[in-house]
Amino acid sequence: MSAAALTLTGVSAGYGGQSTVSDISLAVPAGARVAVIGANGAGKSTLLRTIAGELPLMAGQMRRCETCARMGYLPQAATVDRRFPISVYEFVAMGAWQRLGVFRRMSPSVRQSIANALERTGLTALSRRPIGELSGGQLQRARFARLILQDAAMLLLDEPFAGVDRPTREALMQLVDGWHAEGRTTLVVLHDVELVRQRFELCLTVDDGHAQLTPTVELLTLRPTSAGGNGTRHDFLRNALRA
């Protein structure tokens, strides 16, 4: 097992003083591809936002490996103002913020990185188009292109395939596969059990205020239990994954 990219020890997270998930202890191996699964409202997004640093820890400790401090986070609800008059190219270029900051000029290498990101997401032909004229799937590709440019060692994606068509989902999933091949750690909130079964070796199951990291194959072989314990907690997940 490789070194941990992310370690949570007794972590509780939530909003307004109310914890949504509590006492979470787990270690995500570096380079792992993790599906975050659970029912609606279970606390998956809260957990991801906490890991991303968007929400403060209510209790416990979180430790990220040195390189994993370079993190890319794709929230579930895009906060993009699609009426703002910028092109797809300019939108993707935002991903270079950490390299450019307030003053630095865009170097040829940054321009090349933007061109590469546009090409990998199939947006080269749309690069001059205003973001307001993109479809939902195209905008999601642009958000992924911006993530590519961030060159993050850890990527947190909250339901990145919600509402996109199958070809777009496959194209974006290939990017996730590519990040995995490059040794980047990815945590992806998903509801598509088929995708979890096929492409993710680890599952972070969030249910009833608790979370647990399990190899996907173990979830598939969990025995049902009639009362108490993790078996009951993950019944719905196991059933879904075995379907």
Next chain:
Amino acid sequence: MNWLIDPFEFEFMRGALAACVALSLGAAPIGVFMLLRRMSLMGDAISHAILPGAAIGYLVAGMSLGAMTLGGIVAGVAVALAAGAVARRSALREDASLAAFYLISLAIGVLLVSLRSRNVDLLHVLFGSVLSLDADTLMLIAGIATVSLFGLALLYRPLVIECADPAFLRQAGGPGAVAHMGFLLLAVLNLVAGFHALGTLMAVGIMVLPAAAARLISDRLDTMLALAVAFALAGSLGGLLLSYHGDVPAGPSVVMSLGFIYLLVLLTSALLPRRHWHTGETTG
């Protein structure tokens, strides 16, 4: 061409033109960002809030440029922050909160000015006195335009990202709060400059109307900024000429001229094919 040149043989017209040029260069680009951030109403509220602040400065120190300017800036910043805080922490939407603040500000301002002044002073603060600006006020307006242009250049990149995707800038560790607060301060400074020239009721006009006209015909930010400045300059010149030749008040003439440009662009753009804009906040 005499109708164009002759009015500016008079010093007061040259002063008014200089003030309008400075305001166009400083306030019009701020107006573009204000429009894009859906803060036009906030601009209106801030410009009204400047009145009680300036009035307190007037009551304390008389017709002192420094005291009235400082009072206006403090009151403008206070209302901008207070309206945002009320909208975040109460059930009121931001537009209702802003409307409440600007009505209260205007009422307090008019009462304060009336306490120690004549009707003519009240008209000056409400509608400006662009034709009677002294050298110090002109220098103040030009100084604010200079600070505004440098400030906007400094804030440009984080401000654009903060407008287009605020959560991204926050997550990427960018100075979103600095960009927002810096922008608010620049807006207040320009509204104070506009207050001296065009009055509390008209100051926001040179900020918002050219920006709105530019938005109607461009979907590129750099083009919008250039167009807004050009419209503001054209509207100011037209307004001053109208005021001179028609013997009507200059402040309202300038704003009416800016409004005329906006309506003209609106009508023209209505005849052109519509662009399709997605309005959803979420992907999908």
